[in-house]
Amino acid sequence: MKLEIKDLRASVEGKEILKGVNLTVAQGETHALMGPNGSGKSTLAYTLMGHPKYQVTSGQALIDGENIIGLTPDKRAKKGLFLAFQYPVSVQGVSMFSFLRAAYNNSRPPGTDSPTIFEFREVVAEKLKMLSMDEAFLTRYLNEGFSGGEKKRAEILQMALMQPRFAVLDETDSGLDIDALRIVAEGINKVSGPNTGMLLITHYQRILKYVKPQFVHVMYQGRIIESGGEDLSRLLEEKGYTWIKGYGGEEEVAQPAP
């Protein structure tokens, strides 16, 4: 099964950001999407998930051969697509527990019974342990007052619970200290497997020390201008982007830790 992005073009407030993106991620594969700021990486993530601000002008995004463009975000999630947000949104008064439960129940195949509160508690306890998170976390309000690291861990927790077929991780490594990065990366590795295709959007090389992609892509000005294997990321770290054909931007080295 594949997530296929075919000649995808998208605009925000009339300005075209994605200018024909082609990318295929199969289940079980991990892809890294790199590129300088403003190249359209996050726009791709939001467009795939169906943010109303991002207008698709042409092209397709297919899951298992079915175009998901035009579906509302909840429908896309139910097709097995997951987005780990770079900036998770907080919602006051909504407990993590009830939110996670809703997310979990919505990720299950139609017709299956939702677990009881007690059953769900066990499911979530196991995932919390995996991410070195305290159970007290469940009583807090959704992302409210969370540190940067807690927010990112919470995103991975949601991914672990929903077990998506395809996950787009939008700069999940940004804003994390080295310990938090390691925990988050371990979490990603545990969730990834033969049933999940990952698209890891990152500005930095460092997460790729922990999460090993089979494929690396470089995005620039709304297109993917270079693709390769894991060695491409090392090349980017050493030489920056300027050597890539079609890169017209400033000298920028894919930075190590800030």
Added chain:
Amino acid sequence: MMASKVDVVTDDYKEKYGFSDPTDSYAVQGVKGLSEKVVQEIVRIHDEPAWMEQIRMKALRHFLDRKAPSWAPELADIDYQDFYYYASPTKQAANSWDQLPEYIRNTYDKLGISEAEKKFLSGVGAIYESEAVYHSIQGVLSKQGVVFTDTVTALKEYPEIMKKYFGTVVPYQDNYIAALQTAVWSAGSFVYVPEGVKVSMPLQAYFRINERNMGQFERTLIIGEPHSEVTYMEGCSAPVYSSQSLHSAIVEIVAQKGSLVKYTTLQNWSRDVLNLVTKRAHAYEDSMVSWVDFNGGSRLTRKYPSIYLLGPRAKADIISVAYAGAGQVQDTGGKAIHLARDTTSKILSRSVSKDGGHTAYRGLLYIAKGAKNVKSSVRCDALLIDERSTTATYPYMEIQEDDATVTHEASVGKVGEEQLFYLMARGISEGDALSMVVNGFLEPFAKELPMAYAVEFNRLMSLEMTNAVG
């Protein structure tokens, strides 16, 4: 704005709440209109003492001699002769569930009350149509000397307590509608908690209007003697009517030294009801009074629960939550009147407007000369679901002592696109996402409720939210 009109209600709402019972079996049908005769008839039916009749007559004259206040223009538009001021479904209050007429039991069943009762109620006073029809007090309560009955019965059985306190917290001269209410009140709850007694379960009453154009005038009196504790809950739901219905209640609370009185309201009158309520508490030394108030029904509600802090270290806590949908106005808020030193007050208001509904926060913080070292915080937040809906705040403050610590915060927000997108990205439908955001916003209220009520409250708000989206 105030012309009678039928609000469009959804089938869901009708099915769940919009049932109507035949009214033929009413023991007393009542007479339409307001006059000395009608008031005398109420006195006769209740078999009331002369002092009460005198208060009623004075109140009636006070009302008839005055004009409606200019700040509430709808009060002048009401045709006060166009209501029934008394109707009673049964001649006497029943003391067990089985004694209730079948159609009343059916009504309660549809509201899910009998189930709730089985689950966690141990003492219930239910009020149906201005008259207590069902009443059961748990044995423990009466052993403790706690009185929980309807106000008419209290007038007969506890005349000295009634005479001592009735109208002392909200006198009939207090406001225009209070005068009318005092003249024609016909039911309500009476709670008396003796010194040192702590009532562990909430005392609950259910209110319901079931007669076209019928006025509902409940009069509730709660006395917490020194160092006592009690929680009172009222929840309402009403059938859908096509013509205006008037509801006006007065609640008086006396919280004596060191006592704790909490009063929780879930107001969900049908959307043609005019709901004009005066709720006030006197809080003495070291006592604490909480008003926890939700207004989601009615066409127009005016209600500003207030607490007079009369003794040192008394505490006031007001949570006022409102929802206004199509054609609705919720003009609510709270008042804290600090008349003693070292007193504290906290007012939290949260409102949600949708489909052109209007909410207003109207509040008063008053700190009198001599009330030293007062602490007060007022916070009002409004959430607008769409462009057509509106909100307003009228926070009045009068502070006569320099050493008061006062904070006031207000905000108006819209449900964020980013919040909805985030929730929907987790497979949650747009309607459910909106419900989640709104219920989260109103959580300070819901967490004050017993679990089953909180669940029902969340369901109610979800129903309101999903109708528009779906």
